[in-house]
Amino acid sequence: MKGNERGTYKHRLPVRLAHWLNVICFFILLGSGLNIFNAHPKLYWGQISTFETPAFALRAKYGAHKDLVGYVQIGEKEYITTGVLGVSNDAMGKPIAVGFPGWSTIPGERNLADARLWHFFFAWIFVINGLLFFLWAWRSKHYSRDLHPTGTDWRGIFKSIWDHMRFKHPEGETAARYNILQKLAYVSVIYVFLPGLVLMGLCMSPHMGSVLGWLIDLAGGRQSARTLHFIFAGLMVAFIAIHLFMVLVSGPINQIRSMITGRFRIHEPAFASETPLEEKHHVEQ
């Protein structure tokens, strides 16, 4: 590749701190959350549990040869998932009936009490970190300047989708800014997925339920809130998978370094005329 290389300051310190704290918290909240889920690996819609007719469940049954068969139940459909969901090996390598496998949970063994200790300790750090970030991002105009999609962003959405499909990544100055799909992803996470995750968690609290009755009703009941908590967590996992994939395909060293030190290396294309001038102007608005 020809062209000039130069450094720029991409991520400010509060962004980097909040990002890595979030990484730690989410990792632990997810692992401990899966362990908590394993205490009753079924989801329902409404206020109450119907037990035998869940909307979603990770279950186990005996197969033809008295072997344990794990399966996912969605509505009335069953999907065999032995080895991963419903039935998986314990630390000794023996198949046991358990919702999510031990290698995905914190702690590895099914332990509701310990998982709850982890979950609610890191939930506090996660929430405090989130609130501080929210305040900072609002005061410092990080939201309005860097994250909220502009009219130009929206007009460029089809081109951006087409570029993403071809794994063509912006170069030069544009690489140091968020593109429209990135902005939409981050905005969804910051305004929808994470607040939804926390609020649905609070709706499960019998104590907070005494003031959040309206929100529980809006969610469709306490068991619906639990199911939505799980769905928001799933959306976050999908976001993180795509996020990591994008880091890997768009110059991972440069990307990771910029989230640690803030410095991002920009590669100026040799033929600047590739980007139409007007577009450049809009980008720099």
Next chain:
Amino acid sequence: MSNNNRRRFLGQALAVGGVALLAGCDRLNGNETFKQVLASSDKLTDKTFHALTPEAALAQEFTEADLSPYFKANGSVNPKTPEYLALLNNNFADYRLKVYGLVEIPLSLSLEQLRSLPSRTQITRHDCVEGWSCIGKWKGAPMGALLNQAKPKANAKYVVFHCADSYENNDERYYESIYLHEAHHPQSILAYDMNDKILDVAHGAPIRVRLERKLGYKMAKYILGLELVESLDDIGKGKGGYWEDHHGYHWHAGI
């Protein structure tokens, strides 16, 4: 390294790192000091939740149409302790609820006396720590009014529930505790009826507590006594409840 190799390497590093982190968490989980640090957030939860909600804010209440067709019974469902079997064999004719500890007037009440007190009926949702919920209808004597009769001393801070069952069939009896002010919550009742019937053994006969802003394990069943204390240090191992002492559950139990 070519770009592809570098990506593959980073991808694998990520997976290996994830597994190593989980293993690290497992090792930390074996460290008692670390677990005490984790458990310390329970106090923050307790203080914050009490600050965020009015002291008398009611848990959601429902209608007869919302009642669970099947209300799961959990924990002890069929106590085998001698004292419980003796009471059960006599259909609880000899049952006395004792109120003692830091009170001016210790009380001893028969079921008949409890039933003759003013009562509260509530249709509420029971949330188990495991994640499931059931809706039931409860009738019982408000705990606050009963404790007022006993005239709590000024230094009484907690109410301890002493039970007739032994959850894991050992010598210990189930116990739980709440703040004294939580006993005065309008929905804190000593329930003797469930779904318009006399409370059955599986659900805590003859008396269980209903604390609608707490998880199920707080709502002790087979209640024999209410003890008012200043500190929980001398109750069990000092954490205020059977699950708290034996399995590390949170004392606050409001989430």
